[in-house]
Amino acid sequence: MDFNWTDDERRFRDRVRAFLHRELPSDWAEVARHGPGSAEQTAFSRDFCPRLAAEGLLVPHWPAEWGGQGRPTWEHFILGEEMWAAGEPRGAQYMNVNWIGPTLMRYGSAEQQARYIPAMAAGNAIWCQGFSEPEAGSDLASLRTKAVPDGGGYVIDGQKIWTSYAGLAETCFLLARVPGAGDGKAAIAIFLVPMDTPGIEVRSIPSLIGHGDIHEVFLTGVRVPASARLGAEGEGWSIISYALANERVGIPRYELSSRTLSRMAARLKDEGRFDDPVIRARAGSAAAACEAARMLTYRAVSMRAKGQPAGPEANIARVAVVEADHAVSEFGMDFLPGAYTAGGGNGGADDAAILAHHERAIVAGIAAGAAEIQLDLVARRHLDLPRGAA
Amino acid sequence: MDFDPNDDQRAFLDVLEQMATGPDAAWGHDPDWKRYQWSPALDATLDENGFFDCAAEPDLGPVAGALMVMRLAELPVLVEAAASTLLRPRLAPDLPRPVAVMTGDGPAPFLPVARSVLRLAPDGVSAAVLDLGDVAAAESLFAYPFGQVGTPGAGWQAVDADPDTARDLWRVALAAELAGVLKGGLGAVLEHVRSRRQFGRPLGSFQAVQHRLAGASARIEGGAWMALRAAETGDAADAAQALGWMQASATRIVYDLHQFMGAMGLTLEHPLHRWTYRARWLKSALGGAEANLSLAAARTWGA
Numbered sequence: 270m271d272f273n274w275t276d277d278e279r280r281f282r283d284r285v286r287a288f289l290h291r292e293l294p295s296d297w298a299e300v301a302r303h304g305p306g307s308a309e310q311t312a313f314s315r316d317f318c319p320r321l322a323a324e325g326l327l328v329p330h331w332p333a334e335w336g337g338q339g340r341p342t343w344e345h346f347i348l349g350e351e352m353w354a355a356g357e358p359r360g361a362q363y364m365n366v367n368w369i370g371p372t373l374m375r376y377g378s379a380e381q382q383a384r385y386i387p388a389m390a391a392g393n394a395i396w397c398q399g400f401s402e403p404e405a406g407s408d409l410a411s412l413r414t415k416a417v418p419d420g421g422g423y424v425i426d427g428q429k430i431w432t433s434y435a436g437l438a439e440t441c442f443l444l445a446r447v448p449g450a451g452d453g454k455a456a457i458a459i460f461l462v463p464m465d466t467p468g469i470e471v472r473s474i475p476s477l478i479g480h481g482d483i484h485e486v487f488l489t490g491v492r493v494p495a496s497a498r499l500g501a502e503g504e505g506w507s508i509i510s511y512a513l514a515n516e517r518v519g520i521p522r523y524e525l526s527s528r529t530l531s532r533m534a535a536r537l538k539d540e541g542r543f544d545d546p547v548i549r550a551r552a553g554s555a556a557a558a559c560e561a562a563r564m565l566t567y568r569a570v571s572m573r574a575k576g577q578p579a580g581p582e583a584n585i586a587r588v589a590v591v592e593a594d595h596a597v598s599e600f601g602m603d604f605l606p607g608a609y610t611a612g613g614g615n616g617g618a619d620d621a622a623i624l625a626h627h628e629r630a631i632v633a634g635i636a637a638g639a640a641e642i643q644l645d646l647v648a649r650r651h652l653d654l655p656r657g658a659a
Numbered sequence: 660m661d662f663d664p665n666d667d668q669r670a671f672l673d674v675l676e677q678m679a680t681g682p683d684a685a686w687g688h689d690p691d692w693k694r695y696q697w698s699p700a701l702d703a704t705l706d707e708n709g710f711f712d713c714a715a716e717p718d719l720g721p722v723a724g725a726l727m728v729m730r731l732a733e734l735p736v737l738v739e740a741a742a743s744t745l746l747r748p749r750l751a752p753d754l755p756r757p758v759a760v761m762t763g764d765g766p767a768p769f770l771p772v773a774r775s776v777l778r779l780a781p782d783g784v785s786a787a788v789l790d791l792g793d794v795a796a797a798e799s800l801f802a803y804p805f806g807q808v809g810t811p812g813a814g815w816q817a818v819d820a821d822p823d824t825a826r827d828l829w830r831v832a833l834a835a836e837l838a839g840v841l842k843g844g845l846g847a848v849l850e851h852v853r854s855r856r857q858f859g860r861p862l863g864s865f866q867a868v869q870h871r872l873a874g875a876s877a878r879i880e881g882g883a884w885m886a887l888r889a890a891e892t893g894d895a896a897d898a899a900q901a902l903g904w905m906q907a908s909a910t911r912i913v914y915d916l917h918q919f920m921g922a923m924g925l926t927l928e929h930p931l932h933r934w935t936y937r938a939r940w941l942k943s944a945l946g947g948a949e950a951n952l953s954l955a956a957a958r959t960w961g962a
Contacts, residue, residue, distance in 0.1 A: 561881025
């Protein structure tokens, strides 16, 4: 066992940090305040990601034929830690890097690959994921949006909800049910749908988690060609499983939490309050939660780096990551309530960072499926407990 | 980063596993219904085969030592591993074992079966070889043989070691032992809820049970990796954090384990108490969760 970074990994992290230090503007904390899906951050990502690509830091882990350099899994992960901790200047494009691009490489047609992957590798493609529906949140397989075969293509009708990035995305990674193709998961197919296709209407939902991050998407008679379908009709669910497995350890949330906690501790020290044994023990507890999440995530990444499937290990890591995000957020609210009210904090970048962390933290247990789904999976796959009654 | 044991560690763990699943490691209730079951046979086998020296072996190291402490703590029987494996090689390799550890003047675990004792006082480390008559056994609710020592006949010898470093080694050892103890208890409860049926279903099929046990598992495994990292790095903040995390997690886990074992867990005929009453002592060690987490915070950000 070895819990140290190699020299190459350290150098890579330093390079990413130096790039961020050089490229992020002085008002970045304000830009990042409103979340990766905000108009501000999306606009910034359209300028930032091409620069990241030119530096070879957008998709270094992708194969060379798709614009990458075939760099190791750990470098991809370090990149994710640094970007998330910096407030995710890639905006929605982190999804392309982590899972949409790799999923298209594996399952896409030659035409789909040629159409979409180069734009992702160049840092100029905003996608949204059309998964959740009013009747299908964590229970994704019960989705109802229909894609009816019609004249060599499909006509899609239905509704998506809580969709991140939909307001500004060019393309949707959309799940729909093909009638007659079987029941449940077997009928689910994936469509890559340009958001300017007639019949798509997007409404922003005011939310607790940043400007313009959550949407409803209404699909009415949306006509797409058969070439928009990713994989075969019955293959949708296995493709989603592949994509979500990539997403589950995709966001190293503990890194931002850990750094935000350090900001909070520094603020409390400045105010002469860090001698308080209650505050110090709570800070230590939140820090330990971050490190537990870090170690469990690294274990899953370590397996992935060796080509081993990290199923239950990824599930257990996500449970810990959610707990860490909330521990830090609640620590801030308990001991630095002023930071969450105008005029109550120090008015500096710290306030924006603490607010931004809170809005990201409260999503942790919900996004990509409720944390309770992960607990179900840990119980069944890792603890070998019997499946519950239906 | 590599979370897999190296070849030497793997071979070591394989042999350890044979011993940990052998007859000397198996549960059997004590004829006098003692709350612990000291296994001199397993202790002797491990000792004769040099297992307690593993942390000093370059290809095995403190990580192998911490893994061994965890694995042995999972057993329903008791051997003295934490001090012998993670303290003795660094502080006083010539001390006869079993080794008890005192961090204050009161009763301490293992003293009645120990042949030596290490005293980790804030201002210095000392050691004593114990003779018959040095230790008075003490009744305790905790599932260790407890005893008290006054002035050992052979006297205390100063150990040339930094007292803070010694306590941090002990923190790692305690964190590893607590992770193992909770894992052992969790294993027993999992076995129970897989087979025990109520309301026509196995208890373990109820989501209320599943989620709490899955949460316990996440906390134990997170703490186990933190303890292993602390063993490898020797970092003072890592050590306090690993112990504090396991101690803070133990309260809820012990409660849940007993809840899911029901009345069976209140009897001495089932070994659950062997784990939970070790955990209950371990979670109080070196000031308990708040003290260790507070120390970790001070070490991370400055007091």
